[in-house]
Amino acid sequence: MALSKIHSEDVSNARAECSTTLRPTVPELEALLHTPLPVLDHGFVRVVDYMGDDNSVVQAARVSYGKGTKKVSEDRSLIRYLMRHRHTTPFEMAEIKLHVKLPIFVARQWVRHRTASINEYSARYSVLDKEFYIPSEEQIAAQSSNNKQGRGEILSIEDARFVMHLLKDDAERNYSTYKKLINDPNDNDEYDSTRQSVARELARINLSLNTYTQWYWKTDLHNLLNFLQLRADGHAQYEIRVYAEAILEILKVWTPITYEAFCDYRMHSLTLSRMALEVLKRVLAGETVTEDSSGLTPREWAELDTSFALSRKNSNAS
Amino acid sequence: MALSKIHSEDVSNARAECSTTLRPTVPELEALLHTPLPVLDHGFVRVVDYMGDDNSVVQAARVSYGKGTKKVSEDRSLIRYLMRHRHTTPFEMAEIKLHVKLPIFVARQWVRHRTASINEYSARYSVLDKEFYIPSEEQIAAQSSNNKQGRGEILSIEDARFVMHLLKDDAERNYSTYKKLINDPNDNDEYDSTRQSVARELARINLSLNTYTQWYWKTDLHNLLNFLQLRADGHAQYEIRVYAEAILEILKVWTPITYEAFCDYRMHSLTLSRMALEVLKRVLAGETVTEDSSGLTPREWAELDTSFALSRKNSNAS
Amino acid sequence: MALSKIHSEDVSNARAECSTTLRPTVPELEALLHTPLPVLDHGFVRVVDYMGDDNSVVQAARVSYGKGTKKVSEDRSLIRYLMRHRHTTPFEMAEIKLHVKLPIFVARQWVRHRTASINEYSARYSVLDKEFYIPSEEQIAAQSSNNKQGRGEILSIEDARFVMHLLKDDAERNYSTYKKLINDPNDNDEYDSTRQSVARELARINLSLNTYTQWYWKTDLHNLLNFLQLRADGHAQYEIRVYAEAILEILKVWTPITYEAFCDYRMHSLTLSRMALEVLKRVLAGETVTEDSSGLTPREWAELDTSFALSRKNSNAS
């Protein structure tokens, strides 16, 4: 694919130009700068540039909250304090720029995170490559069984293959029509000199939503965490979640203390509503609370029960 | 189409519920509230709610710039003054909410206007209707002749019909596959009891970019003007421009003074660069300036010439 | 005070102009529209305009999540579901505009909420009134010893009176110098014909941070909730908290279901970190967990203990 070739050249060029700088620098992140991390069947994420590190968060917070000492152990405490109390502005002081290749339907979810800068490959000006996302058999089965509209049964291998076949067939036909519409005289295989070519901006409307696009995406650490919390979550669609997971790995390398605090105080935290808080207090005070006496909705009771095994506790108690 | 039916019911319900209010109200806009204005082959724009009017801009500006008198003639002057000097914050004080039905490739351009709120129909949860945009013969021809990649010739009617046929054929096949994947047991025509259904979030990736979606879109008057300046412009793709034009008509009804000022000071204004300004000064001081002596790039000279017929002027002078 | 006079006239005028509208309308909010609610010694909050209601949130969510039925009980469930799962975009679909009079040091905190529109009274163009905030005796407190940012014990009446006296004295002197600098010929009491007047934009720099300013502030319901969560919280400075509390009363009238859900799932919720969650699970499974065995920091243990009386529980258990 043409794009991939350009990239690998870009990557070597970019990785060849080494400079000295007085800016905060993260050697571990430098090691993977510019290199694409593969995601899905044709996608990738690569870090193109960054600004700041864990210490940039600390530095900004110290402007606000006073200076104090500067040991690393205290930096860690400060970052964890900020994360825990949702003091978010210091996390805006670090920035990252990613080059991402992703299916259009994933891009449509991603773009809803508005506090970010984007430059996307434009199919008004350039011709898209013949690359589209086809889910694996396992993914088709897995997602369909989670599907609330589904009937709970898992797709058979035959059915999954049939689905893959249909998706591939349609995507190829759409792409072939797209090329037929563009009818590029420089493209010997496809060119038909008896027909005029159609504007690229119109031809592209025939492509399917699993076609790959790519963009530069730049955001600050705070908004990156918001993105990750939503998109690395189990409720996110698998195809965007794998991008979020790749970025989590980047985060771990870039700002390891922030990463750890984010996991502890946001990703793996649990928020108790006023009502759930009351129930837990009653249980801890020794009371036996059942779904009926909890005052919670069945769904909220079930979720609290899943976290704390309240039913078991009660049955133990009795 | 199912959606259209729901809408017409919604429209009558919404238009039946009349209330009294102490808020600023625009009777001319009330007259078209909730009613869809058709755009493209299946799309529409309709005003669902609004807040404020021309006077809200005036009121906010008067907080900042002092009180003065309150005659309508002075309101007009003040709004024009604000528009001319790009005092934009008072225009943020009015707000509008639109319900829009639009092809996905148009939505992809529209969503890049970040200072707005959006709730889009989700094909993760609901099934999309069988509606896709097929450009008219004239549009296919017109866009292709403007196309810088094109060869300047206009598509023949035969070629345009061939294009329409290809687009329609692919879109229908994609939709039919989509329904086959969803395999809804409540859909007698399509249901195949021997196959499991695929998750909606996966099935939708097979749809083409000309499929219609819909959303609620809410923004303030200032950001609406930014949207209109870019998207009602001749360089915008036809398919989003017709939406911008429909919204311009709404603007004219909602805030007529702002609309007029926007046309005079933004839509139909011309910005001269430092160099173009110098050229015009020289010409007006009686000097004969040619492309060579102008110091402008060929493209910039051509544009200035188009606006002011400098070449003619010079040839007159000689 | 000049400003107050203008306001009361504005209020009666605004409340006199009644229109009919097809927009969603909240009669309870109409009843208090335009009327200033007093805050602090000279400040106020008044609703100038609004767009939408609880149902606007529901309407937007239904576009995304499918249609369902429309009973009020289900609307309430849906709003609570959205609040609980942080599905925030539907809450952006309602908007409110407030006119607020507030001390400059409060405005400096308030303005950090960036997703809002502001038009502030400009002392570059107009002369500020002689109004400044002097805290009441009860509000004057010592620097808190445990909370670095907050207030500790209340000062003795004598000390508090001394503070009030100092603040009043300085503010009056600053204001008197301000008027002397402006040296307005239309102000008979102050005008000195032997001196030139100083630009208003310079004269104002002499005012103290407790001088009152005023602005129009417009935001959407989602961002309003973010403001309220931070500023109605016990850690917020008293002087901005009382504004947040006044706005909470407005919220309760405007969108009562959202208000209730906000209290239950955000204001009075508790977020457990990964570590705190582990501790609670262990305790509920019957284990005796002490500060030492908890793995929490002393501060985090203390907070968890405050919420759930873990120490008491353990001592009961033993």
Next chain:
Amino acid sequence: MALSKIHSEDVSNARAECSTTLRPTVPELEALLHTPLPVLDHGFVRVVDYMGDDNSVVQAARVSYGKGTKKVSEDRSLIRYLMRHRHTTPFEMAEIKLHVKLPIFVARQWVRHRTASINEYSARYSVLDKEFYIPSEEQIAAQSSNNKQGRGEILSIEDARFVMHLLKDDAERNYSTYKKLINDPNDNDEYDSTRQSVARELARINLSLNTYTQWYWKTDLHNLLNFLQLRADGHAQYEIRVYAEAILEILKVWTPITYEAFCDYRMHSLTLSRMALEVLKRVLAGETVTEDSSGLTPREWAELDTSFALSRKNSNAS
């Protein structure tokens, strides 16, 4: 002053830590990194960090508009093309972080640029230094003569000195009261053991608006240009304009091609309204246009006349 001391130490530390990086680096900007550039009597601007350069704009644009060749001459053309046609998103791809010390009344104007990240020194936690802005005699005179409320006469040196004296006197008294309220036991000179100290968050309300504060301010290149266009403009208040001018110097070093394009197409451009455009066309077509026959308002005629000497032209013509 304590703050200044900390800074000079910070500066040497920061400038001592040199790293190698694969990121885009601007040696000319590295040379002034961390070093404060003085502004006003006690203020400064210093670059703390940056991301990207002119080439980052080019790189992002090439993702959108296709690849093309890569010569520097073409990079310049591309940046100028983007600036001229207001293709703003590629300019969001570079970022800068500044540490600024500035009077509070300047901070109040600055903070209205919302698309930026800020961490400000908090007087809730820390005690402010005794530093306030006192305008020079020349500034007091100059600003007052521009003052539309003034009587056009220039302040005498005596009057200006009187103003300086009043400002200085009040600021010192306010600061002295501030310290008296804080009543810090570690401050031997001021401490009064018979009185309780007042919470810092309250004591600070007595400070005047010319007191210095400081913050970290981070924004992208596009939003920086918006800031500069408004604040380096002749209509901006002198005290913020000098900060904008200092930042313009930084811009020139950081992104010289963008700087040049910004000057040519934005700072020194002129926007003609629809009506002014018509007038110029008529004049260039040989018609004699007067204020009366122009259809422009007196003010707009005067401005156009100032730019193009239309009156002279007409009198020449006759």
